[in-house]
Amino acid sequence: MTERTESASPRPLDWLVFLLLLAGALLMCGPFIWMLSTSFKPMAEVFRFPPELWSPTPQPQNYLRIFSTIPFGRAIANSLIVATSVTLLQLIVCSMAAYAFACLRFRGRELVFLIYLSALMVPSQVTLIPNFILIRELGWIDSYQGLILPYAFSSFGTFLLRQYMKTIPSGLIEAARIDGANHWQIYTRLILPLTRPALGALAIFTFVAQWNNFLWPLITTSKPQMQVTTVALASLQGQFNTDWPLLMTGSVLAIVPMLVVFALGNRSFISGITAGSFGGR
Amino acid sequence: MSRLGLSRLARAEERAAWLFLLPSAVLFLVFTALPVVSAFLISFTRWDLFNTPVFAWLDNYLTLFNDPIFRQVLGNTAFYVACAVPLQMLLGLLCALGLNRGLVGQSFFRIVYFLPVVTSTVAVGLVWAWLFNSNFGLINMGLSLLGATELPKWLVSSRWAMPAVITVSVWQGLGYAMVLFLAGLQNIRQDIYEAAALDGATGWQRFWRITLPLLSPMTFFVLIISIIGSFQIFELVYVMTKAGPANATNTLVYFIYQNGFMFYRMGYASAAAMVLFLIVLVATLVQYRMQDRWVHYD
Numbered sequence: 001m002t003e004r005t006e007s008a009s010p011r012p013l014d015w016l017v018f019l020l021l022l023a024g025a026l027l028m029c030g031p032f033i034w035m036l037s038t039s040f041k042p043m044a045e046v047f048r049f050p051p052e053l054w055s056p057t058p059q060p061q062n063y064l065r066i067f068s069t070i071p072f073g074r075a076i077a078n079s080l081i082v083a084t085s086v087t088l089l090q091l092i093v094c095s096m097a098a099y100a101f102a103c104l105r106f107r108g109r110e111l112v113f114l115i116y117l118s119a120l121m122v123p124s125q126v127t128l129i130p131n132f133i134l135i136r137e138l139g140w141i142d143s144y145q146g147l148i149l150p151y152a153f154s155s156f157g158t159f160l161l162r163q164y165m166k167t168i169p170s171g172l173i174e175a176a177r178i179d180g181a182n183h184w185q186i187y188t189r190l191i192l193p194l195t196r197p198a199l200g201a202l203a204i205f206t207f208v209a210q211w212n213n214f215l216w217p218l219i220t221t222s223k224p225q226m227q228v229t230t231v232a233l234a235s236l237q238g239q240f241n242t243d244w245p246l247l248m249t250g251s252v253l254a255i256v257p258m259l260v261v262f263a264l265g266n267r268s269f270i271s272g273i274t275a276g277s278f279g280g281r
Numbered sequence: 282m283s284r285l286g287l288s289r290l291a292r293a294e295e296r297a298a299w300l301f302l303l304p305s306a307v308l309f310l311v312f313t314a315l316p317v318v319s320a321f322l323i324s325f326t327r328w329d330l331f332n333t334p335v336f337a338w339l340d341n342y343l344t345l346f347n348d349p350i351f352r353q354v355l356g357n358t359a360f361y362v363a364c365a366v367p368l369q370m371l372l373g374l375l376c377a378l379g380l381n382r383g384l385v386g387q388s389f390f391r392i393v394y395f396l397p398v399v400t401s402t403v404a405v406g407l408v409w410a411w412l413f414n415s416n417f418g419l420i421n422m423g424l425s426l427l428g429a430t431e432l433p434k435w436l437v438s439s440r441w442a443m444p445a446v447i448t449v450s451v452w453q454g455l456g457y458a459m460v461l462f463l464a465g466l467q468n469i470r471q472d473i474y475e476a477a478a479l480d481g482a483t484g485w486q487r488f489w490r491i492t493l494p495l496l497s498p499m500t501f502f503v504l505i506i507s508i509i510g511s512f513q514i515f516e517l518v519y520v521m522t523k524a525g526p527a528n529a530t531n532t533l534v535y536f537i538y539q540n541g542f543m544f545y546r547m548g549y550a551s552a553a554a555m556v557l558f559l560i561v562l563v564a565t566l567v568q569y570r571m572q573d574r575w576v577h578y579d
Contacts, residue, residue, distance in 0.1 A: 013484075017379045018386075024376065025393045028452070032396070034419055035408040047417045050426055097305035105291070106298035116305070119313050121565045123513055125534050126558045129323060129541050129551050130316035133330070153308035183297040212401040214516050215534075219542050230403040234520060237407060244411050251404035262399045266392060269399070273457070274464035 032255075038248040039063070046244050062249045069240075071224050072250065075232035076257075082147045082217075082228060083210035089152035090206050091199055097153075098161035098195075099187045103173055113162075119155040128215070135220055142226040147217055151210065157202050160272065164198035165191060201272030204265040208258055229254045320558075324551035334548070341552035350528055351536065351553070358532045361447060362511040368451045370503055373458025378492075380459070381466045391463070395456035402453065406520030409449045410436060413521070439529035442522050446530055449517055454510075458503050465499030466492070505568040509561050533557050 033053075038046055040058040066072050100106070101113050131150055140146030168191065176186050192199070214230045221227050227235065233250045240246055262269060324341055328334035345351050376394055380387055397405060412419050413435040421432045433441040469492065477487050493500075515534040518524055524531035524539065531539075533553065541550030 014382060014384060017382060018384050021376070021379050021384070021386075021390050025390055028393050028397065028456075031405070031408045031412060031452075034412060035404075038411065049417075049422055051419055051422050093304045093308060096301045100298040100301035104294055104298040104301070106295040109298070112302065112306075115314075116309065119309065121562055122313065122317055123509070123554075123557055123561050125513060125515075125537055126320050126554045127313060127316035128537070129547055129554065130319035131312060132541075133319075133547070134311075134316070136330075149308070150312045153305045153312070155309075155313075158305065183294070183301070187301070208399050212399075212403075214401075214403055214519075215538065219538075230401050233401075233403050233407065237520065244414075244417075247407050248411065251401075251407050254401050254404045258399050258401065259396070262392075262396070266395070270395070270460050270464075273460055 035248045035251050035255075038244055039252050041245050043243065043245060059245065062245050063253075066236075066246055066249045066253070069246065070232060070236055071227075072229075072232055072236075072253065074225055075227050075229045076253065078144075078147075078226065079211055079229040080257075081144060083207050085144070085148045086151045086210045087203050087206045089148065090154055090157050091203060093153045094157035094202065095161050095192060095195065095199065096187070097158045098165055099191055101158070101162045102165035102168075103170075103186070103191065104183070116155050116158055120159075125215070128219070131216075132219055140220075142221050142223045146220050147226075147228070150216065151213075154206070157206065160202055161195060161198050164195055168194050197268065197271075200265065201268040204261060204269045205272040207261060208269070211258055211261075320551050320554055323547055324555050326548040328547040329545045330547060331545075337548060341548050344549065345552050345556070350531070353528055354531045354533055354536045355556075357443065357528075357530060358512060358514070361443065361450075361514060361532060362508060364444075364447045365450050365454070365511050365514075366504070366507045368447070369454045369507055370458050370500070372451065372455040373503070374462050374500075376455065376459040377462035377466055378488075380463060391460075394459055397453040398456045398460075400453070402516035403520050405449065405453055406517045409445070409452075409517075410521045413445050436522050437526055439526050442526060442530045446514075446517050446521055449521070450511070450514065453517075454507070458507065461499060461503050461506075462496065465496045468499075469495045501568070501571075505564055508564050512557065512560055512564075533560075 037053055037055070039062055040060065041055040042057060042059045045052070045055055045057070097116070101109060135141060135146045135150075138146075172190060172194075173186055176190050181189070212230060213228070214234070217228045217231050218234070221231060224232070224235070233247075233254055236250050237247055323334070325337060325339070326334040327337045327340070376390075380391055380394075413421075415421055415432065415434040415437060418435070420435070424432055435441045435445050473491055473495075474487060477491055482490065513534050514532050515538065518530050518532055518535045519538075522530040524535050534557065537550045537553045537557070540546045540553065
């Protein structure tokens with residue numbers, strides 16, 4: 001009996017948990033706050049002891065300096081171009097494949113699907129060297145197509161969309177077919193609109209992953225004009241490795257677009273992540 | 282309707298299906314299937330990209346296992362995985378349990394804990410490299426304000442560099458585990474808890490007897506995903522330590538990058554990539570085989 005009343009109103013424990021969560025949140029935010037704080041400091045102040053949270057002489061001009069030091073604006077534009085193109089291509093390519101797997105009958109369907117899925121077991125570093133050689137042979141080093149095309153298809157995306165399309169009642173498709181719609185019309189006018197939540201999740205997931213992608217653009221670009229944000233940031237570190245205000249300014253600029261994307265779609269991003277886990281059951 | 286008509290329809294459907302699959306099949310073949318096969322073949326050659334590749338039998342693999350640096354790399358990677366994965370999972374689980382109590386600010390906390398996951402690892406590595414800077418970093422300044430005199434040299438110390446990298450990856454990755462655990466927790470039916478409470482089970486008992494067993498499919502999934510992901514650590518090492526000092530933080534993927542794109546030893550790098558492939562493959566197969574044995578499904 002006492003156990004029950006205790007579990008019905010566990011107030012003191014709730015307070016403790018809340019305080020722990022608050023302390024944890026501070027630890028999670030701390031590095032971001034320090035990043036922002038350093039980005040506004042003049043060079044001389046970052047070495048001062050004891051450290052100050054906010055500079056008495058803030059230097060917003062750090063945010064102009066970075067664009068004149070390296071082509072950082074171009075890098076941000078490149079990241080936007082690559083991430084947007086990859087996202088759009090994946091939505092088209094994966095949803096078409098998912099439609100075939102979920103809504104059409106054909107010989108070898110299970111086998112092809114299994115082969116696509118098996119790609120999930122292949123770490124991207126395994127295909128890195130052959131893909132690099134291929135892109136180099138094609139003369140696509142320092143090109144947008146070299147940055148974009150290897151990512152235009154994803155097994156994960158196809159799997160995610162197929163699982164979602166499977167839940168669409170087949171009666172809807174039959175009805176459309178009886179009305180004389182062809183497969184392309186069923187795909188574009190019926191299935192795609194109904195799959196919108198999953199497409200949204202995949203879009204946000206892909207965009208964030210591409211924006212943060214590093215190793216592939218690192219090895220396939222050499223001109224500063226073709227660098228994406230992450231690579232530009234790393235090369236900034238190589239050139240100015242003690243200019244912490246400048247490095248932190250670059251980091252802030254690399255992070256802010258993702259914060260915006262995440263703020264807009266954190267629910268569908270998280271649902272994309274968890275969908276993969278339940279699908280595996 | 283005649284049989285002929287039906288099979289004509291079925292054939293049309295089949296043709297349509299292959300047309301819908303065409304773009305993905307081409308991309309899959311060119312950028313995934315053929316590269317996997319080529320990587321395997323390249324691993325049996327000596328190739329510097331400029332001269333023609335030379336077939337080298339098992340030389341790369343034999344050299345690999347006699348290479349003291351590669352042994353160190355495997356050791357480092359295993360140590361990293363063995364530390365980062367349990368810490369990430371434990372902290373992720375604790376956060377998920379905390380966030381599953383319906384407290385004030387729950388969605389705010391969820392976003393804050395998840396934020397590092399969507400943040401570029403290069404940017405994260407940079408700010409932590411600054412925090413861990415041995416002379417002017419916030420961590421050492423804080424330690425000396427607390428009165429410490431023997432300050433660790435963190436990223437330039439072969440003893441402390443790896444723990445620093447592990448700290449950062451746990452900080453960045455725990456939100457990912459948390460989100461998955463939260464989804465798992467929310468999947469457990471509430472009436473089981475109510476029944477247990479009626480039977481007089483304490484909170485502690487309910488956690489060990491209900492929550493943990495029913496969460497085990499998700500725990501297992503998080504474990505495998507984290508192991509596979511952790512074996513692929515690269516960006517943090519690249520930004521924070523460049524594998525140093527003296528290879529103390531050199532890991533499998535950094536080793537592949539180093540040999541392939543700094544030393545132009547494509548065959549050797551591919552052989553190392555095959556080792557990574559094997560590790561990931563074994564982890565995935567273990568997941569399939571063991572799922573039924575360890576894991577309680579409701």
